[in-house]
Amino acid sequence: xxxxxxxxxxxxxxxxxxxxxxxxxxxxxxxxxxxxxxxxxxxxxxxxxxxxxxxxxxxxxxxxxxxxxxxxxxxxxxxxxxxxxxxxxxxxxxxxxxxxxxxxxxxxxxxxxxxxxxxxxxxxxxxxxxxxxxxxxxxxxxxxxxxxxxxxxxxxxxxxxxxxxxxxxxxxxxxxxxxxxxxxxxxxxxxxxxxxxxxxxxxxxxxxxxxxxxxxxxxxxxxxxxxxxxxxxxxxxxxxxxxxxxxxxxxxxxxxxxxxxxxxxxxxxxxxxxxxxxxxxxxxxxxxxxxxxxxxxxxxxxxxxxxxxxxxxxxxxxxxxxxxxxxxxxxxxxxxxxxxxxxxxxxxxxxxxxxxxxxxxxxxxxxxxxxxxxxxxxxxxxxxxxxxxxxxxxxxxxxxxxxxxxxxxxxxxxxxxxxxxxxxxxxxxxxxxxxxxxxxxxxxxxxxxxxxxxxxxxxxxxxxxxxxxxxxxxxxxxxxxxxxxxxxxxxxxxxxxxx
Amino acid sequence: xxxxxxxxxxxxxxxxxxxxxxxxxxxxxxxxxxxxxxxxxxxxxxxxxxxxxxxxxxxxxxxxxxxxxxxxxxxxxxxxxxxxxxxxxxxxxxxxxxxxxxxxxxxxxxxxxxxxxxxxxxxxxxxxxxxxxxxxxxxxxxxxxxxxxxxxxxxxxxxxxxxxxxxxxxxxxxxxxxxxxxxxxxxxxxxxxxxxxxxxxxxxxxxxxxxxxxxxxxxxxxxxxxxxxxxxxxxxxxxxxxxxxxxxxxxxxxxxxxxxxxxxxxxxxxxxxxxxxxxxxxxxxxxxxxxxxxxxxxxxxxxxxxxxxxxxxxxxxxxxxxxxxxxxxxxxxxxxxxxxxxxxxxxxxxxx
Numbered sequence: 044x045x046x047x048x049x050x051x052x053x054x055x056x057x058x059x060x061x062x063x064x065x066x067x068x069x070x071x072x073x074x075x076x077x078x079x080x081x082x083x084x085x086x087x088x089x090x091x092x093x094x095x096x097x098x099x100x101x102x103x104x105x106x107x108x109x110x111x112x113x114x115x116x117x118x119x120x121x122x123x124x125x126x127x128x129x130x131x132x133x134x135x136x137x138x139x140x141x142x143x144x145x146x147x148x149x150x151x152x153x154x155x156x157x158x159x160x161x162x163x164x165x166x167x168x169x170x171x172x173x174x175x176x177x178x179x180x181x182x183x184x185x186x187x188x189x190x191x192x193x194x195x196x197x198x199x200x201x202x203x204x205x206x207x208x209x210x211x212x213x214x215x216x217x218x219x220x221x222x223x224x225x226x227x228x229x230x231x232x233x234x235x236x237x238x239x240x241x242x243x244x245x246x247x248x249x250x251x252x253x254x255x256x257x258x259x260x261x262x263x264x265x266x267x268x269x270x271x272x273x274x275x276x277x278x279x280x281x282x283x284x285x286x287x288x289x290x291x292x293x294x295x296x297x298x299x300x301x302x303x304x305x306x307x308x309x310x311x312x313x314x315x316x317x318x319x320x321x322x323x324x325x326x327x328x329x330x331x332x333x334x335x336x337x338x339x340x341x342x343x344x345x346x347x348x349x350x351x352x353x354x355x356x357x358x359x360x361x362x363x364x365x366x367x368x369x370x371x372x373x374x375x376x377x378x379x380x381x382x383x384x385x386x387x388x389x390x391x392x393x394x395x396x397x398x399x400x401x402x403x404x405x406x407x408x409x410x411x412x413x414x415x416x417x418x419x420x421x422x423x424x425x426x427x428x429x430x431x432x433x434x435x436x437x438x439x440x441x442x443x444x445x446x447x448x449x450x451x452x453x454x455x456x457x458x459x460x461x462x463x464x465x466x467x468x469x470x471x472x473x474x475x476x477x478x479x480x481x482x483x484x485x486x487x488x489x490x491x492x493x494x495x496x497x498x499x500x501x502x503x504x505x506x507x508x509x510x511x512x513x514x515x516x517x518x519x520x521x522x523x524x525x526x527x528x529x530x531x532x533x534x535x536x537x538x539x540x541x542x
Numbered sequence: 543x544x545x546x547x548x549x550x551x552x553x554x555x556x557x558x559x560x561x562x563x564x565x566x567x568x569x570x571x572x573x574x575x576x577x578x579x580x581x582x583x584x585x586x587x588x589x590x591x592x593x594x595x596x597x598x599x600x601x602x603x604x605x606x607x608x609x610x611x612x613x614x615x616x617x618x619x620x621x622x623x624x625x626x627x628x629x630x631x632x633x634x635x636x637x638x639x640x641x642x643x644x645x646x647x648x649x650x651x652x653x654x655x656x657x658x659x660x661x662x663x664x665x666x667x668x669x670x671x672x673x674x675x676x677x678x679x680x681x682x683x684x685x686x687x688x689x690x691x692x693x694x695x696x697x698x699x700x701x702x703x704x705x706x707x708x709x710x711x712x713x714x715x716x717x718x719x720x721x722x723x724x725x726x727x728x729x730x731x732x733x734x735x736x737x738x739x740x741x742x743x744x745x746x747x748x749x750x751x752x753x754x755x756x757x758x759x760x761x762x763x764x765x766x767x768x769x770x771x772x773x774x775x776x777x778x779x780x781x782x783x784x785x786x787x788x789x790x791x792x793x794x795x796x797x798x799x800x801x802x803x804x805x806x807x808x809x810x811x812x813x814x815x816x817x818x819x820x821x822x823x824x825x826x827x828x829x830x831x832x833x834x835x836x837x838x839x840x841x842x843x844x845x846x847x848x849x850x851x852x853x854x855x856x857x858x859x860x861x862x863x864x865x866x867x868x869x870x871x872x873x874x875x876x877x878x879x880x881x882x883x884x885x886x887x888x889x890x891x892x893x894x
Contacts, residue, residue: 161736162809185740206686217684219693220661224846235867240846241805241825242653245862246872246890247702248660251693255686272742295601301624301714341742344765400682402602432683433602472684480687487687492676495879496688502874515688 078102092136099140108264116232127258129201135477169200185270188215206255208473213431219254226265258510260503274339282361283330288407290332293359306337307431314425321386324379391440399463400472420455434472485521554673569700572637581888609641628656647697650788651747654822666692668703701886716760721780731755739823743769801853810845
């Protein structure tokens with residue numbers, strides 16, 4: 044955070060002649076696929092992070108892989124910076140345009156190319172919506188597991204770029220665990236196939252490197268995703284607690300009992316109340332915290348896991364337990380959780396959604412300290428939590444049009460991220476760094492570690508023209524940001540005097 | 543200075559010396575995977591003394607250990623807490639270390655259902671080519687800050703840096719496992735593997751060894767019994783069988799010559815590989831000899847995958863073949879992390 048006066052021009056580029064580029068693009072793309080007038084550019088000024096809009100110089104919307112390659116080659120020839128955009132739902136500003144660059148939008152590549160129900164995979168273009176994959180494979184009783192809360196809108200290309208998670212990560216993994224292969228276009232406009240239809244490929248695991256690389260290394264034009272058999276049954280338990288700490292301990296107790304639920308979510312009182320007023324999911328308004336715990340599998344497996352989990356929750360001091368009675372009820376319980384962000388958005392006009400991950404055992408302490416910061420920054424914060432995997436989403440509520448609230452919200456967010464690092468966690472679990480958390484990268488990593496990232500970046504993009512100013516800070520930026528990275532609890536050079 | 547710091551200092555000076563003298567080092571734990579690779583070059587950096595589980599809290603589902611820690615010790619500790627390494631790593635000998643397990647990236651029978659080493663690596667602490675101590679990833683289950691260097695290290699065979707410590711996600715052991723056998727020929731066995739893998743049952747391993755199709759179910763007692771009822775098959779003693787597949791002590795692996803691993807689309811036809819051992823729901827085919835790497839790669843290319851020489855490679859020969867475009871990227875990764883080529887020269891590629 045702290046981007047109110049942000050400067051994207053960290054990688055200075057030569058001034059690019061807009062007219063020349065437009066002409067070049069029009070020679071390979073249709074007229075409606077090249078946008079360069081301000082009124083046509085404005086809809087692309089931001090993604091899911093709306094606080095830092097920026098108008099791109101040119102927007103291009105290629106319709107196929109060949110056009111993507113041609114656009115890449117033109118940009119390469121004219122040294123034009125490129126930002127990639129899928130559905131524009133990202134929360135960390137990864138697709139915020141660069142004012143002196145090209146925004147390459149992949150939304151027109153939205154074909155599901157191939158479904159192999161026997162081999163259990165689907166080949167899809169990057170603009171395909173996450174939820175559309177499972178919709179298309181439903182008839183084969185197969186589905187694509189990662190389910191970010193924006194799944195009805197977000198695209199698979201963006202999911203790969205961000206390594207998106209969702210509420211079922213604990214059992215089924217993130218994007219990186221659920222894709223087999225990508226077609227990747229380099230900055231030079233060359234196509235490389237990374238991964239395979241088999242399980243392991245020779246050499247370095249480029250698929251792991253590319254997944255979550257936030258558009259810094261190249262662009263993906265096709266993704267082969269793994270499909271899993273749809274579980275016969277799913278059932279959810281909602282458990283109320285009169286104390287957040289008890290709810291946190293219950294999560295550890297479930298894991299200790301050898302149960303890995305399909306989903307394990309926690310919400311605090313503020314989040315529960317916001318959701319309940321928004322959609323009436325039947326959440327306990329008087330509870331200090333609630334857990335939503337899902338079991339899936341065969342009817343027999345689900346019945347036995349639900350019984351076991353209920354016992355654990357009772358022992359852990361749950362004040363009320365509701366087990367979903369049928370599929371409609373289960374979906375209603377989840378609808379509440381999945382609408383937590385917009386629900387909070389109704390309380391105040393703006394919110395920042397933070398995304399730190401912490402060791403689960405530190406949860407009570409972290410929640411207490413986040414609550415204490417409400418006084419410090421004079422803002423409210425609701426918490427939703429992928430409790431199973433320790434991924435915390437504090438939602439800082441503010442009104443950007445009221446005084447210095449935006450600034451205070453940024454500071455509050457930064458303080459939360461720093462707290463996550465302090466307790467042994469990370470600044471981002473699933474939303475990516477983007478521009479939102481770029482300063483906090485300097486806290487999580489020291490200069491040499493960041494240098495390793497920069498070297499990897501340079502290997503793909505020597506001049507820093509792919510998504511400039513995002514995800515990996517320059518060392519200068521870290522020096523200016525001024526926070527000292529503390530390495531494993533000790534300073535790097537303790538004998539050097541500091542002023 | 544503690545022993546561990548002394549060991550790290552030794553690692554550092556070996557790396558710095560290699561850099562100064564333009565030589566290379568070979569990072570080695572128990573040497574149990576020495577059979578694998580293009581070549582074994584460089585002065586050995588022995589990680590065996592750098593041992594110990596540094597952090598493990600069962601309810602966090604995360605374990606962190608130093609690279610020289612015996613893999614056996616890690617599995618034993620997890621077992622005492624009713625947990626396991628989900629990727630079921632092959633030891634390939636008695637001396638396997640945790641670092642070697644990560645660096646080799648080898649996974650066992652549970653690979654197709656649970657994932658590989660790389661799917662469970664959460665973080666790593668390494669010494670880079672300048673002998674600088676760096677940390678990537680973390681000890682939490684979801685982490686997308688920075689490039690995923692720790693996953694990149696899985697399967698890198700010590701060619702990108704010296705892994706000092708790794709953190710991995712662990713899972714509870716299943717309440718029950720049951721192995722069932724089906725008498726089938728190779729073609730029907732492959733079909734059955736794919737059918738089962740597409741059914742909502744707690745499948746945790748499949749293997750056709752030339753005689754029978756073995757299927758392992760893992761999960762809650764009630765779930766395993768219900769699934770067995772659904773799929774049928776004759777109950778068999780499973781533990782030692784899967785151990786023999788994982789550790790390649792099964793008679794199939796007793797031949798001589800070149801053992802190839804074909805990693806392909808799980809529905810790829812049997813073709814001329816009528817005497818293959820098939821694992822991982824059809825996507826891995828083990829074959830002895832029966833042609834050159836190029837010939838196997840042709841088959842693999844046609845079926846969306848790769849061929850690798852797993853054992854019996856003649857030193858210096860490539861163990862795999864990838865597209866030129868991919869080779870360029872592989873080389874770029876290597877150059878960016880180890881520009882002077884200090885680590886594990888020619889272990890993975892004949893060119894670098």
